[in-house]
Amino acid sequence: MAKPRGPLAKWLLRRVGYPLEAAFVFGIAGLFRALPLDAASALGGRIGRTVGPFLPGSRTARRNLERAFPEKPRAEIDAILRGMWDNLGRVIAEYPHLDEIGGFGPGGRVEVIGAEHIDALREDGKAGILVSGHFANWEVQSVTSRKMGVELAGVYRAPNNPYVGALLIDLRSAAGGTHIPKGAEGARTLLRVLSKGGHVGMLIDQKMNDGIPVPFFGRDAMTAPAAAQLALRLGIPLVPARTERLGGARFRITVLPPVEPPATGDRNADVRILMERLNHLLEQWIRERPAEWLWVHRRWPN
Secondary structure (H helix, E strand, O other), X not given: OOOOOOHHXXXXXXXXXXXXXXXXXXXXXXXXXXXXXXXXXXXXXHHHHHHHHHOOHHHHHHHHHHHHOOOOOHHHHHHHHHHHHHHHHHHHHHHHHHHHHOOEOOOOOEEEEOHHHHHHHHHOOOOEEEEEOXXXXXXXXXXXXXXXXXXXXXXXXXXXXXXXHHHHHHHHHHHOOOEEEOOHHHHHHHHHHHHOOOEEEEEOOOEEEEEEEEEEOOEEEEEOOHHHHHHHHHOOOEEEEEEEXXXXXXXXXXXXXXXXXXXXXXXXXXXXXXHHHHHHHHHHHHHHOHHHEOOOOOOOOO
C-alpha cells in the first residue's frame, strides 16, 4: 500500500486499510495451504500468468528487460514476462508448503549440487554468509540449508503492514527462527549473529539507495555492500548459492565454493571487488534463466 498523507489518512490505513489487506492475504494463504503442494503451485502459476501482466509492476519489469536485453525481440521479452509472473505466482502459492519443498536427497523435491560447501559451513566452527538473489523460489535455499544442519538467519525487508509481516514470518518458520529486518537495529542483530558463529542468508540483488555503484548488466546499480564488508571484517566465508526451478515445485540448488577475498590493502577497494564478482555471477545466472528472476524491482535508476 502507498504511504498515506496526513493524520486521518494514516489512522484509516492503520485501522481499516491494513486489516482489510491482511484479511485478503490471509485468505489467499489459507487457500493455498488447503491445496496439495503441486496443485497450489500450478494454481499460483496460472493466476500469476493471467493477472500479472496487467499489474503496474509489469511496466517496470518490461523496461528492465528491454534495457538488460536490447537485442531480444518483443515476442521473447513477452515470453520472459509471462514466465516471470508464472514463477512469482508459484512462489506465493508455495509459501505454506516450504517445509515440504525443502526436503533433499532420494525422493525429495530439491537436488543439491555442491553440498560439500554447506557441510563445510556447518563443520568449520565459524560464522558464514550464504549469498544469492531472487531466483526461482528463493526461500527454498534456507529451508534446505536448515535440513542440512545450517540454519540461516534471514535478512528481509519488513512489510509496511504489520499483520502481513507477522504472517510472512510464520510462513518462513520452516526456513529458521531468526528473521532480521533491514535497518539500523537489524544491522546490529546481524553482527551479533555472526559474532557468535551463526550463519546468515542474504539476497543481494535489490537496489539500496545508500549502497555503492557496481556494474550490473552494463550499468551501475546501487548495491548493498554489507555481505562483502562483514565477510572481510570478520574473516568468514562468503558462499554464493543459486536456486533453479526444474518444473512445478521441484528445484535444484547449486552451492559454489566461497568467493576468494581480494587483498589489495584497501578495504573499500576489496569490498567493491567482491561485490563486482558477485554481481557478475548473478548476471550470469539471470542470463541463463531470465524468467526466474524478479524483474519487477526497480534495480537501476531511470
